[in-house]
Amino acid sequence: MTFVLGLTGSIGMGKSATAELFRRLGVPVHDADAAVHALYRGRAAPLIEKAFPGTVAGGAVDRRKLGQAVLGDAAQLKRLESIVHPLVREEEDNFLRTIAATAPLAVLDIPLLLETGGETRCDAVLVVTAPAAVQRARVMARPGMTDETFDAILRKQMPDAQKRARAHFVVDTSRGFASAETQVRSILACLAGRPGRRDV
Incomplete structure (x- = not known):
């Protein structure tokens, strides 16, 4: 049975780069963010437009407009998550079924793994970290990032120390x-040969 390793970490901690390391070393990785991007261009778009009118253009979700509609509003964010999370979970389950017969280890790259209770779907959890000053410098270097946006994102994420x-x-x-x-x-090396404990 495939051993499922949940990979998570707060914004700017280097999670995506770490996921890429696993891929280079031959481990299949399911990227929840990539799944969301695909869903925003596909079957999630009409559902989101119905819930948040004016956030879809040309059949795809405008992430900037959607962000304006939900960021800092807990109720609206919860509403969005109730649409998107079940669809992402379906994609994740399909991924695990597909690789179950051939992969002894798989990684689920999920930004809010611990915040959403996703660790219950994993055999172990890996948290990616960096000092707060390094994290802030990385995030503030992103185009269009502001202190307000960064702080709003941090507020919805579990503190790094708790994750670790x-x-x-x-x-x-x-x-x-x-x-x-x-x-x-x-x-x-530590996980080599270790069987997974969950049914896919």
């Missing part, structure tokens, strides 16, 4: 790519 306390594995991305790869290889 709940993790089975931690990767510190602040020491460079080579160090992160060494840490990932160590995790792979």
Whole structure:
């Protein structure tokens, strides 16, 4: 049975780069953000337009307009999540079924894994981290990012220290790519041959 490793980390911590390391080392990865992007261009778009009129153009969700509609509004964000999360879960389940017979290990790359209780779908949790100053510098370098937006995102994410306390594995991305790869290889060695505990 495939061992399912949940990969998570707050914004700017290096989660995507860590997921790419797993891919390069031959581990199949399901990217929840990529699934959301695809759904926003597909079957989620009409559902979101119905709930948030004016947020879809040309058959695809305008993420900027949708962000304006939900960011900082807990009720609206919850409404959006009630539409999107079940669809992403379907994509995730399909991914795990597809690779079940051939992959001893799979990674679920989920930004809000711990915030949404997603760790119950995993055999272990890996949290990607970096010092707060490094995190802020990375995030503020993104086009269009503001202090207000960054702080709003942080408020809906579990504090990094709490995430690390709940993790089975931690990767510190602040020491460079080579160090992160060494840490990932160590995790792979630790998990080699370990069977998964969940049914797919």
